[in-house]
Amino acid sequence: MRPKRLLLSPSFSYFYADRAWDSLRRKKLFDNGGRFQSVGISLYAEYGLSRRFTMVALLPYVKNTYEDNNAKTVSRGFTDLEVGLRYYLANINYIYYFTVQGTYVQPLYSDLSLGYKQQGAEIKFAFAGSGKVLGKNYYFTAENGVRQYFGPDGPIQDRYNATFGLTLDRKFRHQVSASFSGFYSSSNFTRFSPIQAVNKNFAFNQVSLTYGYTFSKRFSVFLSGGHFINGRNTGDGATSNVSLLFKPFR
Secondary structure (H helix, E strand, O other): OOOOOEEEEEEEEEEEEOEEEOOOOOEEEOHHHOEEEEEEEEEEEEEEOOOOEEEEEEEEEEEEEEEOOOOEEEEEEEOEEEEEEEEEEEEEOOOEEEEEEEEEEEEOOOOOOOOOOOOEEEEEEEEEEEEEEOOEEEEEEEEEEEEEEOOOOOOEEEEEEEEEEEEOOOOOOEEEEEEEEEEEEEOOOOOOOOOHHHOOOEEEEEEEEEEEEEEEOOEEEEEEEEEEEEEEOEEOOEEEEEEEEEEEEO
């Protein structure tokens, strides 16, 4: 991000699970025919402060629904506001980039089915680059962030993601990418809930595919689908996502 440039990315996501991995990584259906779904809307923003610093923010809103043969529970609202500062550490020939980001997490809710209701902080390192392979332009990103929530049994989490993508045409309009991502969360609170936002001691890995189309230098659309491939103390879920990317000001 160049100085005084703004990027906005609203996203729409859907998550569904009717089974889970237990603490021994054994998969089974939720009790009493249970099923969990989460619908989310979020807004990501990034603003260039200087040649090396950018400010980032994420504001999510979700509706969580858990239903079984006996009852139905619905919760909705804003979850954790994230505000951070990203610093561009270095580059190699302006092709490969290294960044570090610090993020503050502030809960915006009182309903514990929406999250931990605890403040937190994260530090994240990222490596990204681009090039050519088999006549196609490629790009990649690799990120790893460690987050600590402060409070009783506040979990410490390792969040990681690796993405490799290809542009399919010379005008850079069509692109596809594959991602591998996951969470590792550790806490003294080990009780399991089918509502994922409640769990503190869990782990999972996910793979996803994304198609993107660039309409102009200021507007792009991305469609994603993913599935959990393994886990512990977490739902066996499938995800879908639509993200829009705007660069409204030059």
